[in-house]
Amino acid sequence: MRTVTINRKRESHQENNLNLLNYSPMITSTELKERIKVKATGLGFVLAGVTTPDPPPHYATFEHWLAQGRHGTMDYLATARSRARRRDPREIMPECKSILVLATPYSPPLPHPTSAQETHVNNAELFAELGVQEGGQVASYAWGADYHDILPARMQELVQFIEEQAECPVRNRWYTDTGPLLERDLAQRAGIGWIGKNTCLIHPKHGSYFLLSEILLDLELEPDPPFVTDHCGTCTRCIEACPTDCILPDRTIDAKRCISYLTIELKDEIPMELRDKIGNWIFGCDICQMVCPWNRFAEEGDPAFGDQNPARDLTEELSISAQEFNRRFKGTPVKRAKRRGYLRNVVVALGNGGDMHTLPVLQTARNDEEPLVREHAQWAIEKITSRGAERAERRVQMKRADA
Numbered sequence: 001m002r003t004v005t006i007n008r009k010r011e012s013h014q015e016n017n018l019n020l021l022n023y024s025p026m027i028t029s030t031e032l033k034e035r036i037k038v039k040a041t042g043l044g045f046v047l048a049g050v051t052t053p054d055p056p057p058h059y060a061t062f063e064h065w066l067a068q069g070r071h072g073t074m075d076y077l078a079t080a081r082s083r084a085r086r087r088d089p090r091e092i093m094p095e096c097k098s099i100l101v102l103a104t105p106y107s108p109p110l111p112h113p114t115s116a117q118e119t120h121v122n123n124a125e126l127f128a129e130l131g132v133q134e135g136g137q138v139a140s141y142a143w144g145a146d147y148h149d150i151l152p153a154r155m156q157e158l159v160q161f162i163e164e165q166a167e168c169p170v171r172n173r174w175y176t177d178t179g180p181l182l183e184r185d186l187a188q189r190a191g192i193g194w195i196g197k198n199t200c201l202i203h204p205k206h207g208s209y210f211l212l213s214e215i216l217l218d219l220e221l222e223p224d225p226p227f228v229t230d231h232c233g234t235c236t237r238c239i240e241a242c243p244t245d246c247i248l249p250d251r252t253i254d255a256k257r258c259i260s261y262l263t264i265e266l267k268d269e270i271p272m273e274l275r276d277k278i279g280n281w282i283f284g285c286d287i288c289q290m291v292c293p294w295n296r297f298a299e300e301g302d303p304a305f306g307d308q309n310p311a312r313d314l315t316e317e318l319s320i321s322a323q324e325f326n327r328r329f330k331g332t333p334v335k336r337a338k339r340r341g342y343l344r345n346v347v348v349a350l351g352n353g354g355d356m357h358t359l360p361v362l363q364t365a366r367n368d369e370e371p372l373v374r375e376h377a378q379w380a381i382e383k384i385t386s387r388g389a390e391r392a393e394r395r396v397q398m399k400r401a402d403a
């Protein structure tokens with residue numbers, strides 16, 4: 001998932017404060033790991049791997065990323081405590097002996113581009129060909145239930161299974177994308193896939209449309225071999241397709257420019273120079289995954305998550321009240337944007353749509369209770385009217401040329 005993934009969300013975890021006992025000598029670490037993986041698959045984790053709690057290999061890259069200020073307003077990433085924990089998972093749980101990394105698939109935004117379409121670098125053309133240009137775009141991981149509400153119960157069940165198999169309580173701590181861990185680094189070291197140039201964790205068969213989770217365990221499990229091959233090769237499709245040019249050469253993203261950050265994490269005004277690059281994305285962005293050839297064969301997502309883009313007629317969205325927003329998006333990731341952020345994104349998408357027919361609702365939005373919405377509505381109105389004036393001027397010039 002492209003959760004800017006710079007951990008766009010609050011920390012979410014659970015800890016069991018139980019004393020570790022030695023597990024049954026009747027079962028080897030390798031056998032136990034295989035049983036855990038079979039159980040994990042049954043719980044919907046299509047990929048599972050084990051790594052050590054040793055410091056992640058790309059921690060220095062993360063520090064450099066912070067030093068460059070690429071994290072924007074996500075100050076929680078740069079605190080001393082957060083850095084210490086990302087640098088060394090044992091800072092989270094000193095008795096940790098193994099980390100179980102899990103991947104759950106979510107629905108790909110269909111259809112996947114054909115090989116010829118993948119070479120498009122013009123997103124407007126690409127989306128027109130895919131027929132996904134109407135309405136607003138929501139990143140596909142957010143189409144349905146919030147994974148923060150779905151995955152914890154599965155991890156709890158997995159931990160229970162591990163304790164049953166080990167025949168002893170096992171101290172543990174789990175995270176669902178949101179913990180102070182460099183989760184893609186750990187996933188690569190656990191053999192799940194490689195970190196692509198688009199910064200997503202990619203598996204050769206499953207692609208990158210999945211959510212990562214981790215369980216820290218006070219239990220020795222045999223580590224899996226790391227995934228060492230880089231299958232990106234000479235491909236640069238994601239870099240070329242990114243509308244804001246925020247994919248960096250060291251396989252990180254300048255979050256300040258990424259649409260996922262701008263439409264979800266950023267709580268204030270979207271910088272002027274980036275607004276027209278957002279297109280019709282109103283919550284997150286899937287472009288750098290949509291164009292990735294490794295997602296061509298991505299299978300259907302876990303049925304617990306949605307498989308339909310919830311974006312509706314954007315002009316209707318503008319009349320949504322706070323109560324209606326909370327009711328409609330309760331239990332989905334979109335709620336995270338809150339009404340003010342969601343409507344800010346909607347008016348930017350309408351401005352980028354350039355449709356004169358949307359001017360009346362934008363003029364109403366200029367009186368919205370939220371100053372943030374009002375300011376962006378004004379920008380959208382000016383964008384549409386100036387584009388309309390340019391078109392009219394072009395028509396006049398063409399008529400003159402014909403005369």
Ligand code: SF4
Pocket residue numbers: 002198241242243244245246247253257258259260284285286287288289
């Ligand atoms: Fe961010 Fe660019 Fe990927 Fe969109 S295409 S999610 S803007 S990195």
Ligand code: SF4
Pocket residue numbers: 196197198199231232233235236237238239288291292293294
């Ligand atoms: Fe790698 Fe190409 Fe996919 Fe980007 S689009 S992540 S370069 S394979």
